[in-house]
Amino acid sequence: MIELFSGLDAWVLISLLMALAFVLFFEFINGFHDTANAVATVIYTKAMPPHLAVLLSGFFNFLGVLLGGVGVAYAIVHLLPVELLINVNTxxxxxxxxxxxxAAIAWNLGTWYFGIPASSSHTLIGSILGVGMSNAMINGIPMSQGVNWQKAIDIGASLVFSPVAGFVVAGLMLLGFKRWRPLSKMHKTPDQRKKMDDKKHPPFWNRLVLVLSAMAVSFVHGSNDGQKGIGLIMLVLMGIVPGQFVLDLSTTTYQIERTRDATQHLSQFYERNHEQLGDFLALGKSSPGDLPSQSECNPQQTEPTIAALQNNLKGVSDYHSLSSEQRVEVRRYLLCLDDTAKKVGKLPALGDREKSDLDKLRKDLTVTTEYAPFWVIFAVALALGLGTMVGWKRVVLTIGEKIGKQGMTYAQGMSAQITTTLMIGLANVFSLPVSTTHVLSSGVAGSMIANKSGLQAGTVRNILVAWLLTLPACMALAAGLFWLASKALG
Incomplete structure (x- = not known):
């Protein structure tokens, strides 16, 4: 890892280390801000002692990041338009x-201080959208192109749907528990259990399910939220030291051949569908000099881009053999071809089979650009895991006692945690970022309604206000900061 940063100017190295520290600090805050939700029910129901719960939660968050992949990481990265991603400079x-x-850290700390279960996912996504829109205004780019709005819509839909689904599924699950075992001790609160049975902990099987589901929530939280930090670090590395990180330098010869073959197959795909795509891609009409510029991609430059990429990769078996400038060029060509293929895949003229083939080619194109070094994954996992072990008390009380008018029962805790695990696990499959905070809070609220406990209007109002304000507040704050920074840089 050390050799990747050798030869950098002192101010670039210092800026890089500061940026990496900032990202890891964000993940540390994410740990004590969001992961309190993962252990809230298991601590409140006294299924586990608090310090053991947060220790194990930190460990499972750590494992979740290590084993979670990078799909969600690049879903976050690609909120920014491809034009901004290819325009790399320190x-x-x-x-x-x-x-x-x-912007994200300021909002996270503020909501944590007041004990409001707000979402780190919302803060980060809002901040990225704010930077993209501010960049568009500064450079005179249409606002429709300042952000990858289709990706933003997909992520926005997942952020809205997941808590609604959490509310409904947790409520239905609790009703199922009540129908299955209406007189079970699982329907007692910890206080009721103490008064009636003079016992501190839940019944054995309830306790086991609470513990296992809490650790499962921690694992899926790590695999989803940890990837957001991985995506941020890759943005830092590609923006500050592009020559070392725009391509995966550990790529094998086979993977490079796979990328090279994908460009050839992509060209053949476009030729086979010339009748439907000829005008959109200007097939047979472009000249060899029509290459994507440093700042934009144009579908009508597809043919010369494929030719230039094939020429750059000709005879290459190791990316180390390319100069830093060539690596940046190769990445720009790959991102532009992927962006164009994504647009082509949305054209109504193509059939479902062709669209499926195109999706496979896109995966082969991006195999060496959508990656993360192990040290990045490990650093994020460590920051998130350590952050889990502090600052959890404020949110635990909110989740356990301040959402409903009565305390949480064991069955409600199980319903909320199992539902949260399912919702986030499903989001991981589709590489979509979701909010652990809002899914779990909604699950608790749904179980309270199903249990006819009622909700505390004040707490619910605070959570909803935070949910509604987080995106626009972080967008505005990040946009303002980026505008000031851009002006300062001239």
Missing amino acids: GHGLAMVFSLLA
Whole structure:
């Protein structure tokens, strides 16, 4: 890892280390801000002692990051338009990363201080959207192109759908528990259990399910939220030291051949569908000099881009053999071809089979650009795991006692945690970022309604206000900071 940073100017190295520290600090805050939700029910129901719960939760968050992959990481990265991602330079990268992180950290700390279960996912996504929109305004780009709005809509839909689904599924699950075992001790609160049975802990099987589901929530939280930190670090590395990180330098010869073959197959795919795609891609009409610029991608430059990429990769068996400038060029060509293929896949002229083939080619194109070094994954996992072990008390009380008018029963805790695990696990399958905070809080609220306990209007109002304000507040804050940073850089 050390050799990757050798030869950097002192100020670039210092800026890079500061940016990495900022990202890891964000993940540390994410740990004590969001993971309190993962252990809230298991601590409140006294299924586990608090310090053991947060210790194990930190460990399972750590494992979740290590084993979670990078699908969600690049879903976050690709909120920014491809034009912004290919325009890599040190000053721009620093301004972008510090602006969005400062906004996200400020909002996270504020909501944590007041014990409001707000979402780190919302803060980060809002900050990224703010930077993208601010960049569009500064450079005179249409706002429709300032952000990858289709990706933003997909992520927005997952952020809205997941808590609604959590509310409904947890409520239905609790009703199922009540129908299955209406007189079971699982329907007691910890206080009722203490008064009636003079016992501190839940019944054995309830306790086991509570513990296992809490650790499962921690694991899926790590695999989803940890990837957001991985995506941020990759933005930092590609923005500040692009020559070392725009391509995966550990790529094998087979993977490079796979990328090279994908470009050839992509060209053949476009030729086979010339009748439907000829005008959109200007097939047979472009000249060899029509290459994507440093700042934009144009579908009508597809043919010369494929030719240039094949020429750059000809005879290459190791990315180390390419110069830093060539690596940046190769990545730009790959991102532009992937972006164009994504647009082609949405054209109504193509059939479902063709669209499926195109999706497979896109995966082969991006196999060496959508990656993360192990040290990045490990650092994020460690920051998130350590952050889990502090600052959990404020949110535990909110989840356990302040959402419903009565305390949480064991069955409600199980319903909320199992539902949260299912919702986030499903989101991981589709590489979509979701909010552990809002899914779990909604699950608890759904179980309270199903249990006819009622909700505390004040707490629910605070959670909803935080949910509604987080995106626009972080967008505005990040946009303002990026605008100021860009002006300062000239």
